[in-house]
Amino acid sequence: MTTVTLAQVAERAGVSTATVSMVLRNRGRISQATRERVLKALDDSGYVYNQTAANLRNRSSNQVGLLLHDITNPFYSEMTAGLSHEMERHDLLLFLANSEESEERQQKFLDSLMRNSACGMVLCAARKTPQAFFESLKRRKIPAIMVVRPLSDPDFDFVGTDNFLGTQMATAHLLKLGHHNIAFIGGSQSSGTRAQRIGGFTSKLLEHGISPDSRWLVTCQASQSDGARVAEALFSAFPQITAAVCYQDVVALGVMQALRKMDRDVGRDFSLVGFDDITEAALVQPGLTTISVAAKEIGRKAGELLYSRIQGNDEPPKRIILPPALVIRESCGFR
Secondary structure: OOOOOHHHHHHHHOOOHHHHHHHHOOOOOOOHHHHHHHHHHHHHHOOOOOHHHHHHHHOOOOEEEEEEOOOOOHHHHHHHHHHHHHHHHOOOEEEEEEOOOOHHHHHHHHHHHHHOOOOEEEEOOOOOOOHHHHHHHHHHOOOEEEEOOOOOOOOOEEEEEOHHHHHHHHHHHHHHOOOOOEEEEOEOOOOHHHHHHHHHHHHHHHHOOOOOOHHHEEOEOOOHHHHHHHHHHHHHHOOOOOEEEEOOHHHHHHHHHHHHHOOOOEOOOEEEEEEEOOHHHHHOOOOOEEEEOOHHHHHHHHHHHHHHHHOOOOOOOOEEEEOOEEEOOOOOOOO
């Protein structure tokens, strides 16, 4: 197969190779007529832009990495959509990887990004990521935005939500409805985010003179099946529980399944609040009351901040905390 060169395209269009290059990179002040003539010449000749070669010349690329720990979670799907739309606005290509909480997979993805001269990355770090990984990021000087899982390291930009306030709002709503026997379901024991949400939950109970029962604070994996499993065991052991705040909506959907299996009526004799406001929360019956953390907006804000860093913004690291909001649906009834 014969390779079409930039010079051949330029000759066909009657312009310089520099003009063809600017059209390809969408740079420079070029008239619309000239641009269209070059684009037609590119199309007619079958020219394919060699992005890899351009990366080598420029020591950078238009590639951005997104590393998540669980791409099956609907929350991250929505966040990815928000980030993807923002990257498209700036002609940047988004590449997604799933660490599955593996430090080794996370490191391999970073190394791959660096080999391909990626211009930046958005990262929700694996739970046990060593500090050496973040120090390596700093040395490599690749713009990196942390999302959802906050770091203690102040040298990185972060975009997330107020987990403490979110569960305070959820718990206050259940207390207002007259519930006193309230459980908290979900999250990993070692999760810093869960600790923040448990903090908001227990602080609101204590404000109302209710001592949290540690047996009613249960962990589980981020899945409907595990949510259903732990909920059935919890409610069988403690049938006096009449309400629950869940670490995630996906867990709350599993809790709903368990309650139906146990012939407990969600929204009537049991109230349930989730966290995230994923699309499915509004589609289930009854609709799930939840804490909205604007997943798409987290992605969009992370993309906006990353692009500014790629463009050379060297202001001190930013911490963008999007306020949560209580979305009331039918899963919380009056007692």
